[in-house]
Each structure stands twice: as C-alpha cells, then as structure tokens.
Amino acid sequence: xxxxxxxxxxxxxxxxxxxxxxxxxxxxxxxxxxxxxxxxxxxxxxxxxxxxxxxxxxxxxxxxxxxxxxxxxxxxxxxxxxxxxxxxxxxxxxxxxxxxxxxxxxxxxxxxxx
Amino acid sequence: xxxxxxxxxxxxxxxxxxxxxxxxxxxxxxxxxxxxxxxxxxxxxxxxxxxxxxxxxxxxxxxxxxxxxxxxxxxxxxxxxxxxxxxxxxxxxxxxxxxxxxxxxxxxxxxxxxxxxxxxxxxxxxxxxxxxxxxx
Numbered sequence: 001x002x003x004x005x006x007x008x009x010x011x012x013x014x015x016x017x018x019x020x021x022x023x024x025x026x027x028x029x030x031x032x033x034x035x036x037x038x039x040x041x042x043x044x045x046x047x048x049x050x051x052x053x054x055x056x057x058x059x060x061x062x063x064x065x066x067x068x069x070x071x072x073x074x075x076x077x078x079x080x081x082x083x084x085x086x087x088x089x090x091x092x093x094x095x096x097x098x099x100x101x102x103x104x105x106x107x108x109x110x111x112x113x114x
Numbered sequence: 115x116x117x118x119x120x121x122x123x124x125x126x127x128x129x130x131x132x133x134x135x136x137x138x139x140x141x142x143x144x145x146x147x148x149x150x151x152x153x154x155x156x157x158x159x160x161x162x163x164x165x166x167x168x169x170x171x172x173x174x175x176x177x178x179x180x181x182x183x184x185x186x187x188x189x190x191x192x193x194x195x196x197x198x199x200x201x202x203x204x205x206x207x208x209x210x211x212x213x214x215x216x217x218x219x220x221x222x223x224x225x226x227x228x229x230x231x232x233x234x235x236x237x238x239x240x241x242x243x244x245x246x247x248x249x250x
Contacts, residue, residue, distance in 0.1 A: 054132070054154075064211050064212055
C-alpha cells in the first residue's frame with residue numbers, strides 16, 4: 001500500500017493526514033511534502049497519524065531532518081492520533097522527548113497555541 | 115509454512131518482506147507492539163542491504179529465513195553486496211541529527227535496541243546478518 005497524504009488548511013494551520021506505511025520506499029513522498037517551501041507559510045503543522053500503520057527509520061528520518069528548520073522558523077509540528085505501536089518506535093529512539101506527540105486533535109490545537 | 119523468502123534489491127520489496135515476517139510469526143500471538151518491533155528490525159536490516167550494500171540493483175538478491183528455536187525467534191538475512199563494517203559503526207546522537215537535519219543513520223540503532231543479539235558475518239563474498247529475539 002503506497003503512502004497517501006492529504007492536506008487540509010485552516011488559516012495558518014495545515015493538517016497533514018498520513019494514510020499507509022512510511023518505509024524507505026514510501027517516505028520520499030512525505031519528504032517532498034515537508035521540503036516544499038510552501039510549508040513555511042504556516043505557523044502550525046498538525047500531523048494526523050490515525051491511519052499511519054507503520055514507520056521505519058526512513059520515515060522517522062524525514063521528521064528528524066526537518067524538525068530544526070521548522071523550529072527555527074517557529075513553526076509548531078505536532079503529531080496526534082498516533083497508534084501505540086508507532087509511538088513505541090518514536091520512544092525507542094527517545095524522539096517522543098524531542099517531538100510533540102499528543103492524543104487527539106483537540107490537544108494538538110491546544111499545545112500548538114501555547 | 116515456508117520460512118524462506120528471496121527478493122531482488124528494490125525498495126518496493128520491503129513491504130512483501132514485512133508481510134512475510136508478520137505472516138510467519140502470526141501464530142505466536144505476540145503483542146502489537148512486539149510484533150511491530152520485530153518486523154521493523156528485519157525491515158531495517160533489509161533496507162540497509164538493498165540500499166547501501168547493493169545500491170538498489172534489481173539484478174541482486176537478498177534472502178531471509180526465520181527459525182523458531184526454543185523461546186526464541188532467529189532471523190538469517192544474507193546477500194552478496196558490500197559487507198557491513200560493525201567496527202565503523204557509531205551509535206547515533208539523535209539530538210545532533212535533529213540539529214544538523216540528518217535524514218539517515220538511525221536504523222541500526224533501532225535494530226540494536228529491539229533485538230537481543232545482532233551478529234554480522236562475512237565470508238567468500240557472502241554476508242549474513244543474524245538477529246535473535248527472545249520470546250516468553
């Protein structure tokens with residue numbers, strides 16, 4: 001199953017919904033999405049992980065490689081609705097301490113407003 | 115059920131490899147998290163072999179077999195590409211990766227943290243990676 005990415009824009013917030021599996025093959029698409037200069041015009045990037053069924057180091061690498069650039073531009077990156085098994089992969093590397101992962105959309109809005 | 119799969123070196127084959135591993139281990143009734151970790155560790159090794167050791171050359175192959183010795187899952191993954199040099203491997207500093215925007219280099223760290231034992235062997239142009247995971 002290829003990775004399906006859908007975007008929804010609300011003012012200065014972009015909600016990126018990931019559907020599928022992020023591995024060494026499919027993560028290229030997400031990388032292109034985050035590398036697009038257009039993304040820098042938003043103040044918040046909320047990533048809906050409800051249907052993200054799998055992530056490998058290649059998928060994590062996409063977020064790792066863009067995190068600092070987004071932080072420098074004061075763009076908030078927040079993950080929500082993440083499945084336990086996917087969150088566990090972030091935790092194995094301690095990425096849950098470097099990235100903002102919350103339970104649901106409402107929390108994502110709250111933390112991104114802080 | 116067949117415990118062996120052989121695929122050529124394209125990244126598209128990572129998904130069939132993952133499906134093979136989860137299918138073979140299905141009857142062990144592992145938790146979702148543990149199953150995912152094990153599938154991930156095998157995927158990481160296979161991705162490294164396909165991309166780095168064999169440069170995604172579709173004329174080259176990797177093979178994977180799974181055995182279930184007592185209270186253990188054992189994976190044997192082999193190829194004929196460039197051997198992984200463990201002596202040159204350094205555990206990544208993730209904070210540093212974030213700072214410099216580095217994309218790769220965390221896969222083997224995941225494998226080392228997930229598996230109970232990881233071995234790399236090479237002889238006569240054949241490389242074998244052995245992964246062991248205790249269960250129960």
